Amino acid sequence: MDLFHNIVxxxxxxxxxxxxxxxxxxxFLGTVIGVLPGIGPMTGVxxxxxxxxxxxxxxxxxxxxxxxxxxxxxxxxTSILVNTPGESSSVVTCIDGHEMAKKGRAGPALAAAAIGxxxxxxxxxxxxxxxxxxLAQVALKFxxxxxxxxxxxxxxxxxxxxxxxxxxxxxxxxxxxxxxMVGIDLQSAVQRFTFHNLQLMDxxxxxxxxxxxxxxxxxxxxxxxxxxxxxxxxxxxxxxLWLTKDDWKRFWPSSVRGTLSGFxxxxxxxxxxxxxxFVSYGIEKRFSKYRKELGTGAIEGVAGPESANxxxxxxxxxxxxxxGIPGSGTTAIMLGALMMFGLQPGxxxxxxxxxxxxxxxxxxxxxxxxxxxxxxxxxxxWVKLLKVPEYLLTLFILIFSFLGVYTMNNxxxxxxxxxxxxxxxxxxxxxxxxxxxxxxxxxxxxxxxEKFRQSMVISxxxxxxxxxxxxxxxxxxxxxxxITNPYWKYIPMGFRKLFKRAA
Amino acid sequence: xxxxxxxxxxxxxxxxTVFAAAYFAGTFIFIPPTTIKQQVGPDVFPKAVGILMxxxxxxxxxxxxxxxxxxxxxxxxAIIGAEEKLETKADLKTMGxxxxxxxxxxxxxxxxxxxxxxxxxxxxxxxxxxxxxxxxDAMIAFIASFGLYFIFSLxxxxxxxxxxxSLLGL
Numbered sequence: 001m002d003l004f005h006n007i008v009x010x011x012x013x014x015x016x017x018x019x020x021x022x023x024x025x026x027x028f029l030g031t032v033i034g035v036l037p038g039i040g041p042m043t044g045v046x047x048x049x050x051x052x053x054x055x056x057x058x059x060x061x062x063x064x065x066x067x068x069x070x071x072x073x074x075x076x077x078t079s080i081l082v083n084t085p086g087e088s089s090s091v092v093t094c095i096d097g098h099e100m101a102k103k104g105r106a107g108p109a110l111a112a113a114a115i116g117x118x119x120x121x122x123x124x125x126x127x128x129x130x131x132x133x134x135l136a137q138v139a140l141k142f143x144x145x146x147x148x149x150x151x152x153x154x155x156x157x158x159x160x161x162x163x164x165x166x167x168x169x170x171x172x173x174x175x176x177x178x179x180x181m182v183g184i185d186l187q188s189a190v191q192r193f194t195f196h197n198l199q200l201m202d203x204x205x206x207x208x209x210x211x212x213x214x215x216x217x218x219x220x221x222x223x224x225x226x227x228x229x230x231x232x233x234x235x236x237x238x239x240x241l242w243l244t245k246d247d248w249k250r251f252w253p254s255s256v257r258g259t260l261s262g263f264x265x266x267x268x269x270x271x272x273x274x275x276x277x278f279v280s281y282g283i284e285k286r287f288s289k290y291r292k293e294l295g296t297g298a299i300e301g302v303a304g305p306e307s308a309n310x311x312x313x314x315x316x317x318x319x320x321x322x323x324g325i326p327g328s329g330t331t332a333i334m335l336g337a338l339m340m341f342g343l344q345p346g347x348x349x350x351x352x353x354x355x356x357x358x359x360x361x362x363x364x365x366x367x368x369x370x371x372x373x374x375x376x377x378x379x380x381x382w383v384k385l386l387k388v389p390e391y392l393l394t395l396f397i398l399i400f401s402f403l404g405v406y407t408m409n410n411x412x413x414x415x416x417x418x419x420x421x422x423x424x425x426x427x428x429x430x431x432x433x434x435x436x437x438x439x440x441x442x443x444x445x446x447x448x449x450e451k452f453r454q455s456m457v458i459s460x461x462x463x464x465x466x467x468x469x470x471x472x473x474x475x476x477x478x479x480x481x482x483i484t485n486p487y488w489k490y491i492p493m494g495f496r497k498l499f500k501r502a503a
Numbered sequence: 504x505x506x507x508x509x510x511x512x513x514x515x516x517x518x519x520t521v522f523a524a525a526y527f528a529g530t531f532i533f534i535p536p537t538t539i540k541q542q543v544g545p546d547v548f549p550k551a552v553g554i555l556m557x558x559x560x561x562x563x564x565x566x567x568x569x570x571x572x573x574x575x576x577x578x579x580x581a582i583i584g585a586e587e588k589l590e591t592k593a594d595l596k597t598m599g600x601x602x603x604x605x606x607x608x609x610x611x612x613x614x615x616x617x618x619x620x621x622x623x624x625x626x627x628x629x630x631x632x633x634x635x636x637x638x639x640d641a642m643i644a645f646i647a648s649f650g651l652y653f654i655f656s657l658x659x660x661x662x663x664x665x666x667x668x669s670l671l672g673l
Contacts, residue, residue, distance in 0.1 A: 053661075054659070054661075165563075167559055167562055167563045167566065168563065170555075170559050171519055171523075171556060171559045171560055171563065174552055174555055174556040174559065175556065177552045178526055178549070178552050178553065178556065181548065181549040181552065185545035187541070187545065188537045188539055188541065188544065188545045189537075190534060190535055190537050190545040191533075191534075191535070192533065192534045192545060192546075192549060193529060193533045193534070193549075194533075195533070219601075220598055220601075223594065223597055223598050223601055223632070224593035224594050224595070224597070224598050225593075225594070226594065226597065226632060389633070391628075391629070391632035391633045392629075392640070392643065394628075394632070395625050395628045395629065395632075396647070398605070398624075398628070399621055399624070399625060399647065399648070399651070402608065402612075402621070403617075403621075403651060403655070406612070406617075406663070407655070407661050407663075410662055412609060412612050412613055415608075415609045415612065416606075416609050419602075419605050419606065419609065422605075423602070427515070427518070430511055430515075430593070431511055431512055431514075431515030432512070433515065433519075448548075449548040452543065452548060453541070453542070453543045453548075456542040456543045457541075457542050457543075460542065461542040461543075
């Protein structure tokens, strides 16, 4: 009964004409971002946050969630037609998707991606509805030590899956935490790293860093590479845009497997959308009836991974809304944005802002349907976007970055800092240091410190508090395992060496 | 190419270590002591972050200069689908010019106002990057800069510096 009441509440919020329009604008812009080469979902969401200013929070999150979903969706279109993945989670889709397109089956491939995403997105939303409130209830009982441990776990799990080298990923996370320390410390009114600069007293604005590190870095990457242009060959869409009866038969099992594995591996275990899509492809390779055809344009290779990455994206929203822990770079940016609106995602959100939470959930259903309707018939239009010359696109990213950052505080200093972070971001890109963990560290840093200090007040300065509470211990153990597991295999080697020496 | 990447990684490891050391040192200099008695003062958390950062960057430095195997990293990258490494040589000259345009843009932002600065920056960018369709691109630059200015300042009521346009009463 309660659930029913909440759903009605949600649809009454999301169903207003204005919010419906925003959901539409969101999925539309999101798809544009997903399709455009050189703008990943993180850049896109960061660039579009400024257009949410001035909207009430529930409308703003509806718009942002639409952008997020749209970008996830749009990425698959370019994977299939051009063989360039829009983001890392549609890399796998390229394999069979593009092969299908080459064989003249681009239509069914696009349809399988869209329908798979729709099914997975809907499944994740239902799960959020069913388990979100339960999880929030549990989390409400957490004290500062549990929250601190939870944040440590959130950071390490995401860090352990970012980038090629674990050391660099950890460094990046710590850099984010370091940046979060700039500004006046609220508990002691001490200025930290402000250099007596008035604007730095409020700390570094998160969008300044995010847009600098993502959008400007992409600008630099594009410019640095413009002299060696990539060949783009676009596969034509022949035939219908729908699945045949035979396609449907093969589509269902893969999509269901992809949805479930994506949701649990990518969402619940926190592995993220990219890993989810790889896992799903692996599952198809093992269990699909048509596994021999994979790699040569089998529909399973599209339906599975595309379902998986969307289910994972939905799953990480559960953490964001119920615990306030972002499960991916893009959700970290959304978390930062919500905080800018004065909302603190976490268990209290479900209790204090039911209209906000359920409005968002309802808008996710609506957004998913809109995406399905919007994407398939308009695919021809999306493809035209690929013809925008790269240098114009780059310049547009540039002016939107400046505009977005300026409108936030009307501060020219922010613009300057953004450029500096753009240079830092490019340097990191060249050195292959992953950038997403910085944002994660930055959004969680202040809270993490606060929870740490509160815990220490409770325990009167003893670290024992983190090890005497079972939930906190469990979180910390997972955190430790996630970050050390690549090195475990060296342990027996070390022992052998040790014993050899002894013997 | 592999050689360039290796040198770049070495430079990066040095830069990271220097930064971490500077940050850690900074926690002693740029965080003044408080008079309030607290279990955990305002300097503890930054110091912890600083020391961890220093530790990680030194490990990375050792890894780079003692030449540890990259096999594990590559395996990891394949499992998690890490992004491709940038291995092409950067066109530093063009990048430098664009960077100068960006700094100039920030400098003139308040003086010339949003619309004019943006138009100039966009058009200069076109001149640097691709001169094949100058007339069309100038048109695009004009519509984008003045269009955005009017949409934001008149429709959305977001304040953007007007610059000389204020003399015209816009």
